[in-house]
Amino acid sequence: MTLDQRNSSKLLWAIIGGLIVIVLVVLSYQWMSQNQSAEVTPEAQLLSQPAAPAAKAKAEPAVQLEEVPQQLVSEDILKQPVATNATLAKEEMAKLEDLQAQLDDQAALLNAQHADADELIRLKEEQIQLLEAQLKQQ
Structure with a gap:
């Protein structure tokens, strides 16, 4: 493998990891806001x-x-x-x-x-x- 091919796969994994982190943050925010509304109900x-x-x-x-x-x-x-x-x-x-x-x-x-x-x-x-x-x- 050439250096560009290795860096592109690392970049791809970094992008996938970043997207997963963003999705997890959004889901945890929704879960937390749902719990707060459950405390009000x-x-x-x-x-x-x-x-x-x-x-x-x-x-x-x-x-x-x-x-x-x-x-x-x-x-x-x-x-x-x-x-x-x-x-x-x-x-x-x-x-x-x-x-x-x-x-x-x-x-x-x-x-x-x-x-x-x-x-x-x-x-x-x-x-x-x-x-x-x-x-x-x-």
């Missing part, structure tokens, strides 16, 4: 928790005698600082609006269940009165 998980009780409330029967109140949102959300970045603030507002919509839907569902339960009680009372009247006639 527990707030999003906290905000998305009320979706499960809303689905659970739909599956429950209409008549419930006693229901233990369940805390949907922790109180520490009120103490968290508001984002100073406009984009983050808009995202936070969107999350809070979604949460409020879920809470409104759940409140409407519970009110409908309450109305259904009242209607069932009224109908059962009428049925009992009719049965008592039938027993008196016999």
Whole structure:
């Protein structure tokens, strides 16, 4: 091999090595930025928790005698600082609006269940009165 051929292969390996290093740096940067965004997302998980009780409330029967109140949102959300970045603030507002919509839907569902339960009680009372009247006639 001549000197030029050896130097060209070394140059080729140097270029390939440099490209590999650049690719690794870019991938590690993306991985690190993804981890940082994952550290911010527990707030999003906290905000998305009320979706499960809303689905659970739909599956429950209409008549419930006693229901233990369940805390949907922790109180520490009120103490968290508001984002100073406009984009983050808009995202936070969107999350809070979604949460409020879920809470409104759940409140409407519970009110409908309450109305259904009242209607069932009224109908059962009428049925009992009719049965008592039938027993008196016999």
